[in-house]
Amino acid sequence: MSYSEELLDSIQKQDFSKEKILLKKALDEDEPEILASLAENLTGLGFTDIAKEVYRSLIARFPKEDLFKIYLAEILLNDGKDDDGLSLLYAIPEDSSAYLDSLLVQADYYQTNGLLETAYSKLLKAAKVAPEEDVVKFGLAELDYLSGRYEQALDLYQDLLKRHKNFSEINLNDRLFQTLAKLGRYEEASEVIEKHASELLDIDSKYQAALVMLAVNKDDQAIKYLDEVIDQSPDYVNAYRLLASAYEHKNDNDQVLRSAQAGIAYNELDASLYAIGAKAAVKLNEFDTAEELLKKGLKFLPENVDLRLQLSDLYLKENKHQENLELFSKIPDNELEPQAHWNMALSYEALEQTEKAKSEFLLVYPEFQDNTAFLRQMILFFNAEPNSTTIVQELLNRYLKLEPEDTEMQDLANNLLD
Incomplete structure (x- = not known):
């Protein structure tokens, strides 16, 4: 048994009492091939400090064997000794049989450290040295993909x-x-x-x-x-959002809801899960479930405008007008989105608070003046208000340019002209 084999055997048995003695004897008396195998095994076992000593000894004895320098450089780079490792790699000449390996290690180092273009340049050099080498092609493919x-x-x-x-x-x-x-x-x-x-x-x-x-x-x-x-x-949270979307494509609202609820259990900050789950619940006529989901979403994401508006739309659908108004009560008017004002106008109208409804409609009219659904609601509201003929006519003129086939609104316009 060689001294290198004895050293490996003692290390694997966790007997380190003769480590230094066996290492010295191995370096002094074992053949270079055995020492190279020793260094490789030591690196694999994680004993890189001893492996470095072996490689340094081999480099001293065989200064033109550049492969040993590459193996040592890899260990140094892994140990965070970047300058020492790179110095060894850059010192390997282009006419060396190990030059290609040096370029590959350099490329791997630069890629690992996020310097993709530098890594790419090293691989392009490698491609000139060995244009048919698959490891080079693979490295270039990976960097092309990443870039x-x-x-x-x-x-x-x-x-x-x-x-x-x-x-x-x-x-x-x-x-x-x-x-x-x-x-x-x-x-x-x-x-x-x-x-x-x-x-x-x-x-x-x-x-x-x-x-x-x-x-x-x-x-x-x-x-x-x-x-x-x-x-x-099960905690791959993005999968639930995608799963809910897939079931939505199939119009399987029960599974959409289940998928969203399962995803929320793992990620309570995913606004899209609350939104898609509540939408499915509404389609299933499970309004309480939809409301519960949206309220929970706003508890964790109180600034989420889309969830708040979705809950507002649900309140309108359920004729919960007081709850709808309370939803926006603590938000300054200048921070409310136009859709919120539109929804508030509908609730004020339903609660017969006509002055407030009128104010909200007029406030967001510039924003929705080309929205036929908004214009129609505004027309019906003002048509029921006294002394509003002029504004109703103006609204009808605008609406009928967009929806000329609406016979009900056309009849209303004709009646106003009579």
Whole structure:
């Protein structure tokens, strides 16, 4: 048994009493091939400090063997000693057999640190050294994808798929369909997904597959992938929103509501879940449930305008006019959105507080003067008010330009002229 083997054996047995002695003997007496294997094993076990000593010894004995410098540089970079690691890598000349490996390690380092264009430049140099090297093509494809150069990424992934199904633990068909989706080629992306469905094991890939399937109106397949996502990770909160949307496409309001409620249990700050859940509840005539959802949403998201307006619309539908007015009572008038004033006008009208209703209608008229639903309601309100003929005529003129086929309003306009 070599001293290197004895050292590894003692480390694996957690006996460190002879570590320094065995290391010195190994460095002094073991063959270079054994020492190289020792350093590799030590790195794999996490004993990088000892591995660095071995590599430094090998570099001292074989200064032209640049591969040892690359292995040492990788350890130094992982240890946060960036300057030392990069110095070793940059010192490797272009005519070295290890130059390609040096460029790949540099590219990986810069990509890891978010310097994508620098990493890309290293890979372009690597492509000139080894234009047919798949590891270089894969690195370029990944950086093209991350940088939004999807056409270039697509060509590279398609080329790699001629020889590989996976690369560096990455499923290339996964990358292919996501790249196609980024390019808006959803039908092609869905075909890749369907052909390689059994390969979609990664939870994020299944979520992305569901997005694609929704885009091509294959709702049942989208639901299948989303159910798998939720089964694997119930707290994958974005899946619930997408699942609710898929069921909404199918007009399955019961499942929309269930999906939204399940998602809210994991994320009480997702406004879209409250909105879509309440909308489904209204369609199911479950007004209490809709109201409960919207109130809960506003409890956690009190500044959310859309939820507040949705609750206001629900109050109008339920003829809960006092509750509707109270909903906006603590908000300064100049902070209220136009739709809120419109809704308040309807509640004041229903409560026979006509002056306040008139004020609200007139306040938001400039905002909704081309909205036929608003104009119609305003016409009916003012037509019931005394001394309002002039304003009703003006409103009718504007309304009938937009809706000339409304016979009821046309008759009203004719009656005013008589």
